[in-house]
Amino acid sequence: xxxxxxxxxxxxxxxxxxxxxxxxxxxxxxxxxxxxxxxxxxxxxxxxxxxxxxxxxxxxxxxxxxxxxxxxxxxxxxxxxxxxxxxxxxxxxxxxxxxxxxxxxxxxxxxxxxxxxxxxxxxxxxxxxxxxxxxxxxxxxxxxxxxxxxxxxxxxxxxxxxxxxxxxxxxxxxxxxxxxxxxxxxxxxxxxxxxxxxxxxxxxxxxxxxxxxxxxxxxxxxxxxxxxxxxxxxxxxxxxxxxxxxxxxxxxxxxxxxxxxxxxxxxxxxxxxxxxxxxxxxxxxxxxxxxxxxxxxxxxxxxxxxxxxxxxxxxxxxxxxxxxxxxxxxxxxxxxxxxxxxxxxxxxxxxxxxxxxxxxxxxxxxxxxxxxxxxxxxxxxxxxxxxxxxxxxxxxxxxxxxxxxxxxxxxxxxxxxxxxxxxxxxxxxxxxxxxxxxxxxxxxx
Numbered sequence: 001x002x003x004x005x006x007x008x009x010x011x012x013x014x015x016x017x018x019x020x021x022x023x024x025x026x027x028x029x030x031x032x033x034x035x036x037x038x039x040x041x042x043x044x045x046x047x048x049x050x051x052x053x054x055x056x057x058x059x060x061x062x063x064x065x066x067x068x069x070x071x072x073x074x075x076x077x078x079x080x081x082x083x084x085x086x087x088x089x090x091x092x093x094x095x096x097x098x099x100x101x102x103x104x105x106x107x108x109x110x111x112x113x114x115x116x117x118x119x120x121x122x123x124x125x126x127x128x129x130x131x132x133x134x135x136x137x138x139x140x141x142x143x144x145x146x147x148x149x150x151x152x153x154x155x156x157x158x159x160x161x162x163x164x165x166x167x168x169x170x171x172x173x174x175x176x177x178x179x180x181x182x183x184x185x186x187x188x189x190x191x192x193x194x195x196x197x198x199x200x201x202x203x204x205x206x207x208x209x210x211x212x213x214x215x216x217x218x219x220x221x222x223x224x225x226x227x228x229x230x231x232x233x234x235x236x237x238x239x240x241x242x243x244x245x246x247x248x249x250x251x252x253x254x255x256x257x258x259x260x261x262x263x264x265x266x267x268x269x270x271x272x273x274x275x276x277x278x279x280x281x282x283x284x285x286x287x288x289x290x291x292x293x294x295x296x297x298x299x300x301x302x303x304x305x306x307x308x309x310x311x312x313x314x315x316x317x318x319x320x321x322x323x324x325x326x327x328x329x330x331x332x333x334x335x336x337x338x339x340x341x342x343x344x345x346x347x348x349x350x351x352x353x354x355x356x357x358x359x360x361x362x363x364x365x366x367x368x369x370x371x372x373x374x375x376x377x378x379x380x381x382x383x384x385x386x387x388x389x390x391x392x393x394x395x396x397x398x399x400x401x402x403x404x405x406x407x408x409x410x411x412x413x414x415x416x417x418x419x420x421x422x423x424x425x426x427x428x429x430x431x432x433x434x435x436x437x438x439x440x441x442x443x444x445x
Contacts, residue, residue, distance in 0.1 A: 049409065049426075049429050050408055055354045060389050066322075067339075069275055070296075071272065076240065076242050080235065086104060086253050086263075095245070106236040121226070125218045151189070270329065271328060273323045283319075289306060290306040292304050292324045299332045358407045369410070372405070376427075406426070
């Protein structure tokens with residue numbers, strides 16, 4: 001108001017008493033003020049409080065995790081081969097059994113009778129076989145040998161007589177008719193000898209073999225029926241094929257056991273298998289023999305290894321079935337329960353590893369870290385990443401071991417203007433204390 005009044009008084013030529021000094025002072029102030037307002041103020045570099053971690057050269061593992069269901073490594077769901085009432089059970093659920101141990105018996109009196117009947121037939125066939133091999137065939141051969149001997153003697157006698165008659169006929173002592181009659185008798189004796197020889201040879205080469213084959217066939221048939229009856233009787237005894245624990249026994253004594261329904265289930269729990277379905281991309285890095293662990297509620301992680309990586313995809317889920325086998329000596333892991341498996345697919349030694357919290361990802365997918373220099377000046381540096389293991393991350397390019405990266409405050413720094421970032425000074429704050437009260441990597445400037 002004073003200024004306006006003064007300028008107005010100056011224009012009208014009327015000045016208040018003492019006004020000249022005031023006007024001069026005001027004009028000097030007006031001339032000095034613009035010059036003062038354009039003078040740059042002394043700027044101080046901004047300080048930002050952050051937390052840092054040191055890039056370490058250490059080993060890191062590529063791990064594949066998935067939910068899985070536990071199964072016993074070996075399981076026997078025993079279904080009877082015959083249908084019959086249960087006579088007796090020797091086990092209950094939870095009973096530990098050994099391979100070959102008797103678990104139950106089915107009603108088998110009819111089967112025992114069939115075994116007795118077939119055993120009699122078998123014994124009879126065996127006796128007939130022994131008779132055929134030791135008595136019947138040798139007797140026929142002996143008779144044929146005697147017949148051959150008699151035919152030979154008769155032939156020799158007729159041959160001598162025919163030779164004698166030929167000499168007498170040449171001397172004119174006998175008639176032609178007597179010589180012809182002797183020749184006929186000689187020819188008949190010769191034919192009898194030939195037949196006797198053929199009969200003996202036939203018995204020795206064919207008859208004996210056919211008789212033995214017939215006897216052997218009867219014996220084999222009787223033996224087969226006897227063994228079949230014994231097998232049927234054996235089916236009435238239900239035995240465990242493996243060592244394990246009885247996990248199911250749906251029937252009670254007296255109820256009908258069917259040859260189409262399980263009677264007893266035995267599981268071997270000393271080894272269990274976790275079956276998981278894993279995506280194709282993750283499963284491509286897995287191999288049989290990879291180290292693995294199984295985590296179940298209420299138990300510590302149990303070490304194991306990969307035993308199966310399915311070569312084919314599950315058509316329903318287009319995933320790969322993977323089996324992890326572990327020892328279960330205390331039966332802590334229960335088949336049927338859900339577990340979490342962790343498989344070590346790859347181990348990289350001497351890798352550059354930083355906390356995953358230090359990584360910055362741009363909208364275009366580029367990855368950087370904020371490096372704290374020796375003078376605590378920040379530098380946003382592009383990096384390439386490799387394996388991630390929980391909170392740890394491998395840097396394959398862009399960072400050296402020993403360099404410090406910002407873990408807390410990196411995002412805020414990356415949001416600053418580049419010119420302002422270049423002037424920023426970092427104040428390194430120690431990380432929060434752990435539960436044990438120790439500081440993790442304190443790096444105070």
